[in-house]
Amino acid sequence: MANTRVVVVGDGAAGIIISNKIRLLTDRDTVSVSIIGNSRYHYFKPDGIHIPLNLKNYKDSVKPTAFLINAGVEYVKDRVTKIDHTNRKVELQSGKVMEYDILIIATGDRFSTDDVPGYSGNANHFYDLPSSVSLRQKLREFKGGKIVVGQSSIPIQCPPAPYEFTFQLLDYLKSRGIRDKTEVHYIYPLNRVFTMANVAEEVQRLFDEKGVIYHTLFNVESIDGEKRTVNSLEGETVDYDLLVLVPPHKGQQVITDSGLSDESGYIDVDRHHLNYADYDDLFAIGDATNLPISKAGATAHFESEYLANRIAYETSGHVYEDAYNGEVACTTVTGEQTAMTLYFSYSKPPRAWYESKFDYLLKWTSADTYFSGMLRGIM
Numbered sequence: 204m205a206n207t208r209v210v211v212v213g214d215g216a217a218g219i220i221i222s223n224k225i226r227l228l229t230d231r232d233t234v235s236v237s238i239i240g241n242s243r244y245h246y247f248k249p250d251g252i253h254i255p256l257n258l259k260n261y262k263d264s265v266k267p268t269a270f271l272i273n274a275g276v277e278y279v280k281d282r283v284t285k286i287d288h289t290n291r292k293v294e295l296q297s298g299k300v301m302e303y304d305i306l307i308i309a310t311g312d313r314f315s316t317d318d319v320p321g322y323s324g325n326a327n328h329f330y331d332l333p334s335s336v337s338l339r340q341k342l343r344e345f346k347g348g349k350i351v352v353g354q355s356s357i358p359i360q361c362p363p364a365p366y367e368f369t370f371q372l373l374d375y376l377k378s379r380g381i382r383d384k385t386e387v388h389y390i391y392p393l394n395r396v397f398t399m400a401n402v403a404e405e406v407q408r409l410f411d412e413k414g415v416i417y418h419t420l421f422n423v424e425s426i427d428g429e430k431r432t433v434n435s436l437e438g439e440t441v442d443y444d445l446l447v448l449v450p451p452h453k454g455q456q457v458i459t460d461s462g463l464s465d466e467s468g469y470i471d472v473d474r475h476h477l478n479y480a481d482y483d484d485l486f487a488i489g490d491a492t493n494l495p496i497s498k499a500g501a502t503a504h505f506e507s508e509y510l511a512n513r514i515a516y517e518t519s520g521h522v523y524e525d526a527y528n529g530e531v532a533c534t535t536v537t538g539e540q541t542a543m544t545l546y547f548s549y550s551k552p553p554r555a556w557y558e559s560k561f562d563y564l565l566k567w568t569s570a571d572t573y574f575s576g577m578l579r580g581i582m
């Protein structure tokens with residue numbers, strides 16, 4: 204029997220990558236790896252900026268989850284209802300209890316649409332598969348008018364996705380011959396159009412060039428479906444014919460209920476070592492953390508690289524001295540089949556200085572790279 208039991212909670216991007224990576228790097232006789240989750244299918248969320256605009260068939264963005272988990276990793280199809288970190292065990296919906304030596308939380312986040320009165324039934328979005336497919340239909344029926352795109356609040360997964368969607372929306376409207384009949388507005392919670400200053404500058408330049416009207420310092424308070432208006436906490440009202448609004452996000456309730464976080468549901472981890480408080484057997488990665496860097500699959504990938512190596516070293520009796528320095532690489536679409544790749548870390552802000560067709564090709568083919576390499580833990 205293996206003498207180190209690694210348990211991963213959450214079968215999304217971060218959970219699958221770290222499980223597969225640990226399996227590749229460790230000896231099956233000394234380390235067991237179990238991943239807990241009950242997602243039948245795994246959806247490649249970055250395709251959400253393509254599917255509503257009829258650029259991709261969603262069937263290419265989905266694979267059965269069990270198929271993505273490498274041999275030698277135990278897949279426990281269940282949900283965790285409580286994490287008892289003092290006694291090193293997790294309780295599952297089925298009533299089962301699993302003990303661990305190392306626990307990695309990768310439960311991602313969730314949408315908290317109730318935080319915005321009027322959201323349900325009035326706002327559309329592209330942040331999960333069913334919503335992307337239903338937005339595709341709304342856009343097909345759209346004949347011209349005013350489209351408002353934005354996000355309700357911060358943080359959200361993949362902060363660039365709303366501007367990426369907006370740039371592709373402009374191309375879509377042009378291809379349907381209704382760009383000149385459509386006003387595109389962009390709302391954003393900060394006093395610029397993106398979190399990072401130099402990227403915001405470039406996005407704003409492109410918005411100006413392409414005729415997108417932006418409203419900054421716009422934190423969504425409510426939506427009035429009858430009047431078709433979206434209202435900000437700051438007192439501004441914008442009317443719309445079609446509203447595409449990323450819902451507010453929170454961490455998972457199980458995290459709050461287990462005493463690992465406040466009401467926000469995000470876990471406070473050491474930014475360089477990813478451990479919770481002073482525990483050396485409890486880690487969190489991916490969107491579940493409250494780290495100041497992007498909530499992105501790319502972040503989960505870099506974090507997994509660090510943590511899997513560390514676990515492999517330590518379980519084989521070595522000391523691992525490296526640290527995670529907040530590295531992320533993220534390719535973001537800027538329209539007209541161009542994209543720019545942002546490389547950054549805790550200490551280096553991204554440089555956003557050019558867009559290229561090659562970067563767009565990287566983005567376009569990223570589902571293939573993701574399913575065949577990144578999730579498998581081999582890159």
Ligand SMILES: Cc1cc2nc3c(=O)[nH]c(=O)nc-3n(C[C@H](O)[C@H](O)[C@H](O)COP(=O)(O)OP(=O)(O)OC[C@H]3O[C@@H](n4cnc5c(N)ncnc54)[C@H](O)[C@@H]3O)c2cc1C
Nearest residue numbers: 213214215216217249251283310311361489490499500501
């Ligand atoms: C439109 C869009 C575009 C994006 N574009 C990009 C991009 O271009 N590049 C990029 O790097 N990232 C992008 N992202 C972000 C990326 O998809 C997420 O950051 C990534 O999925 C986070 O992985 P995660 O495992 O932390 O969370 P998730 O993938 O959400 O997985 C969490 C998993 O935990 C499971 N879970 C939750 N609670 C429990 C429980 N109690 N018990 C067991 N299991 C549980 C869930 O069912 C889920 O399977 C995009 C996201 C969106 C929505």
